[in-house]
Amino acid sequence: MKKLINRPASVVREMLEGIARQAPHVAILGDENVLVRRPEPDAANRPVAIISGGGSGHEPAHGGYVGNGMLSAAVCGEVFTSPSTDAVLAAIRATAGPRGAVLIVKNYTGDRLNFGLAAELARAEGIPVEVVIVADDVALRKQADRSQRRGIAGTVLVHKITGAAAARGLALDEVAGIARRAAATLGTMGVALDGCTLPGADHSGFTLADDEIELGLGIHGEKGVERTAPLSADALADVLIANIVDDMALRPGERVALLVNGLGATPQMELGIVLRAAFDNLSRRDIGVARAWSGTLLSALDMPGCSISLLRVDDATLGLLDAPTDARAWPGGGAVNGDIRIDVPAAPLDARPAVERASGSGWARRIAPALNAVADALVAHEPTLTDLDSQAGDGDLGVSMTCAAHAIRDVPEAALDTPDGALAALGAALRRAIAGSSGPFYATALMRASRHLAGIEQPAAKDWAAAFAHAVQAIGELGGAKAGDRTMLDALLPAVSAFEDALNAGRAPGDAWEAAVAAAQQGAQETAKMTPRAGRASYLGARAVGIPDGGAVAVACWLAALTPHVRGG
Template sequence: MKKLINDPRRVVRDMLEGLADFSPHLGLLADENVIVRSDLPPPAARPVAVLSGGGSGHEPAHAGYVGPGLLSAAVAGDVFTSPSADAVLGAIRIAAGPAGAVLIVKNYTGDRLNFGLAAEMARAKGIPTEIVVVADDVALRHSVEPARRRGIAGTVLVHKVAGAAAAAGLTLAEVAQRARAAADELGTMGVALGAATLPGASQPGFVLAEGEIELGLGIHGEPGVERAAMQPADTLVAAIVATIAEDRALAPGERVALLVNGLGATTPLELAIVARAALAALRGRDLMVARAWCGNFLTALDMPGCSLSVMRVDDARLEALDAPAEALAWRPGERPGPARSMIAATTDMAPATSAAIQGTGLPPAWQTALAAVSRALREAEPELAALDGKAGDGDLGASMVRGADAIDALPASAWANPSTLLAALGHALRRAIAGSSGPFYATAVLRGARQLAGIDAPTAAELAQAFDAGVASIAELGGAVVGDRTMLDALRPAADAFGAAAAAGQPLAQAWQQALDAAEAGAAATASMRPRLGRAAYLGERAMGAPDGGAVAVTRWMAALATEAGS
């Protein structure tokens, strides 16, 4: 498995050296894998030190939370492996003063043993030390007693509460008490779509079948509550929120903090969808989300999936979460409102005019023809996606389906006359299709609408003129010419052939068939063209060998119209 590392045995040290190099406020112990604040005051003047740590692979935890108002130091073990007691003791001795230290420990056996032993050794050396164990995983609530639950992503919120208490000058006992109280009001549950792969390993840690997920797994890939079929994000999130709310006995009207956490390979796009669903599920239970975070806070290397943490809060805990803090991975929480803010559009770009609506009404053949175009675009989605994926981002098929949706949703008022229809279609396409396809098609159709203004029953020659005007508008907008390996390599030959055939007096069906033949020849020719515009231009000769997706898309909807014209 490919990873950007050097020696797999040195990944943790290399990672910590990178953090220390990058951040002047962080220091690295010479003989242990410990990151410590480099701006700590002299020992006698230090407040209670707050330390955490555990196995690496959970970045940005734990070193990412070292800084004022958060952790004084973080101890890093090997990937998914507890640090040694000696490393923890080294962190305590370098970071703590007479006020003592609080160790925040995730509830894993290795962490509890090594942090616990280090605490005993620190006390023997005269350093007052308290341990706070976080056991926030609610997934196995029916099979594991609360004291044996795993500690997972909610630990980050406990870091913040403890760090704020220490920065406020509270005593060792008070800092520990506030951290324990926060941990007691915290519940977390995760879902994995796949496994993580350790540095140096040749395969992932476990295998999920196609369409299978793991609910409630741990942050090292440990088994969860069940394996289940993949479901929509809203369904999964609702189930997770329900589990947390029931386990924590959250009552309507209570305030909570929400942490939406990616497990390492989950995109910001997906996390935003999860956050949307989590806020909706919590609000649906009449819970007020007073603070919220969304991002990667405590990961599992490159695992695809996420976890949700919900903490019951009061004024004091909110004050701790809001207290000033500076660390590489920390940012202040958002304050979601009671509902989404929706802003109405300020302008109406509806195309219809009173003159246009007064048309005689288009014959049914127009609707039949556009319905055929819609079907053709949907059927071509896999082909167009594959072609676009060879030279672009692969979204052309989906874009054309959105265009089909726009066609199917045209209102009855759009079918008054050709100009009104094309104007309505142009505005529908600009709203429906993102990327470059939407503006190109919308511009072409709107230009054609103007060309046909006042014409209720256009001739083949008039349709050819409108088509030519639309194709010209695409060239003007994008700056492409024939030979650049774009949709114009199909459109321009088609427009020329259509215009010539119509001018010669050929019937519409025959003229359009000649246009289609020219478009298909032009599209096929793009396979041997070196792209000069668009994303494909970045690939150069690597994009050659397959026809341009945009040009092929033109032939698919033109073929649908040819069939209807012939019948």
Template sequence: MKKLVNDPSRVVREMLEGIARTAPHVAVLGDENVLVRKALAHPPARPVAVISGGGSGHEPAHGGYVGRGMLSAAVCGEVFTSPSTDAVLAAIRATAGPNGALLVVKNYTGDRLNFGLAAELARAEGIPVEIVVVADDVSLRARTERGQRRGIAGTVLVHKIAGAAAARGDALAQVAAIARDAARNLGTMGVALDGCTLPGAQQAGFRLADDEIELGMGIHGEKGVERTIPMAAGDLAETLLANIAGELKLKSGERVALLVNGLGATPAMELSIVMRDAFEGLSRRGVVVERAWAGTFLSALNMPGCSISVLRLDDARLALLDADTEACAWPGVGTLNREIRVEPAHVSSDSRAQPAAARADAGNGPWARRLEPALHAVAHALIENEARFTDLDARAGDGDLGASMKRAAQALLTLPASALGTPDGALAATGAALRRAIAGSSGPFYATALLRASRRLAGRAQPNARDWVDAMRCAAEAIGELGGAKPGDRTMLDALVPAVEALEHGLQSARSVTEAWADAVRAAESGAQDTARMTPRAGRASYLGARAIGTPDGGAVVVACWLKALQPHIAAD
């Protein structure tokens, strides 16, 4: 398994040195794998030290939460391994004064033993120490007592609350009581989509089949409560929330904080979707989400999956969550956006600004009757060739061309006949539809081309064949200007420009319009195939250089496709 490491036996030390290099307020404690705050007051003036930690591999926990207002020290064991007693004791000695230290411990045997023994040793030295054990995993609630459950991502919220209480000067007993109360009102459940790989290992510690997910998976790969089939994000969020809400006995009208946590290999896109669904799931229950965060807060190396944490709130707990901290991994106040949608400004233009009667007349007019079936033919051709376009684009780009052209086709099929009453209006309406439907580069190219062509035909109620050729040439010029490409650069222009030239030449040679269009289609198809021998000099494929040779340009193939689809609809009149 490829990893960005030097020596697997030194990953934790080198990681901590990297963290410290970009966080001026922290430092590595001697030879121990411990990160501590640098700007601590003289021991008699120090507030309660809040210390946490555990095995590494959960980044940004725990080192990312060291800083004023959160942790005083993070004790980092080897990957997925509890830190030693001596390392915990060193952290206590380095950060605690007469006001003592609070140890926030996730409920794992190794952590409880080593942090517990370190606490006893510190007390023997005269340092007051309290321990708070977090056991927020609700997945096994039907099988185990609360005190026997695992501590997982919700622990980060306990870090924040305890750190804020300590920073404002609360006594040790009070900080501990606040932290314990938060832990009792906290529930978390996660899901894994696959396993994770330790540094130095050649493969993941376990694998899930393509048709399997693990509900309730622990943060070290421990088995969950159920292995089941994959489900949509909304169904998965509801499953996790149902267990959390059941454990906390949440009631309508209660206030909570919501944390959606990635396990290390989950894109922000997916976490945002889960956030959306979790927020809606809580809202359906009448539960008020006061604060929310989505991101990676306590990971499991490179495990794909997520967890949802819910913390019951009161005013005191909310104030501690909102308190300032310099910890670099804390995302800040998770203020909710209650109104996430605004209506766009509408500009009255084209057929939509016409009276209803005029729109109806346009939809029944001769141009609409000719143009609508032609556009539908293009749409069906694009849909039929979606897989082909995707394959071509995947070889030299990001593989989204097929999906983009399918969206274009759907836009064409839903374009109202009333928008097709005049040639210039039809081109403008088609360009606007494609602009809205197609993401990436294809949308702007086609929209710009159609808009330029529309302007060329403006005022021509019955454009002749040469007018249409002029409009096509204007469209090609607009694409070249917008993208900075020219024929020979391996783009859609290598099909479109030869088609325009062939059409123009055919008409000048007194060939019929249908014959000239057939020439244009052949020229476009030939031009598209010629791109397979070209080195790309524009667009995303240009990054590949000669590696793109051998495969036709997808954009050029699309042009040949829609030109051919229009062929049966080209008539001399």
């Protein structure tokens, strides 16, 4: 598997050096794979030290949480492997003063043994130490009691609460008590969409088929408790939350902090969707979300998937979650926006298209069928346009033109009763409907053409030709492209020229339009020979040669669809 590493044996040390370079308040402890906070006060004045850690591969945990208000030290083992007793003991010696240290340990056998033994050795040296075990994985509740469950992403919330308590100068037993209460009122459950791959390995620890997901997984690439078919974000959030709520016996009226944690390969887009689903789900249960975060806070290398954590909170707990910290990986914030929508400002009356003028000219009866023909053609050509754009762009042109088709069909007939009003209404509809560059180009063109026809009750063919020319000029001005740059202009410019030349030569409007369509079709095909110099295809350079430009092909498509209506108009 491709990884950005040097040697598998050196990944942890080199990663820690990279972390330390970004954080002036953090240093590596000698030859140990331990990150410590600096500068530390004199030993006699130090608050209770908060130390955590475990196997590496969970970044930004644990090193990203070293800082005032969170961890005093992070002890980092090899990938998915507990750190040694000696490394933990070195961290205790380096950070603990007379007030001692709290060790926050995720409930895995290796971590419990090594952190536990280090605590005993430190006590023997006269350093008071308390150990707090986090076992927040509710997925195992049917197989094991709480003492046997795994510690997973909710541990980060315990880090924050405990670190804030220590920063207040509280005594060791008080800090440890706060940490244990937080761990006891915490539940987490995760889902994997596939496995993860260790540095140096040539395949992941497990793989899932396209029609499978794994519920209740751990954070070391181990399998979950149930394999099932994929679920929507809403349905998945409901499954995870139902298990957590049941295990924690959460009741209506209670408050929680919500954490949606990415496992390493899940984009923030998807985590945001899951947070939305989780918030709405909890709201329907009348459980108040007092704080909420989404992001990758404790990962499993490159695993796609996420977990949801709920922490029962009161005002005191919220104060600890809100307390300041300079730990780089803590996302901060957490405040919940109770009202996420505001009204769209209304357009000034004089800026709205004049769409309800009734001239009695019957333009709507002529324009509506023409627009429907354009819409039908765009929908029919969606696969072709998608394929062309996928080869030389981002692949969204077919969808964009289908959205345009729906918007065209939805333009009310009352908006079509004057030529300039019809073009203005059509431009407004496309501006709202089409994402990416096509929307602004078409909207600008139609607005420019509308202004040219303003006040002309019965435009002649040459008026339409002039409006067409103004529209195409507007596209060139907006995008900065010109003939030969391999864009939609390479179909539009020949079409405008052919239409105007044919009319000037005395040909009938229908014949002139057929000449325009033929010129557009030829121009679109000629783009296959051009090296793109504008638009997203320009990033491909010569690699795009041989593929017609999708935007130019779309132009030829809708121009052709208008032919019978121009001839019959």
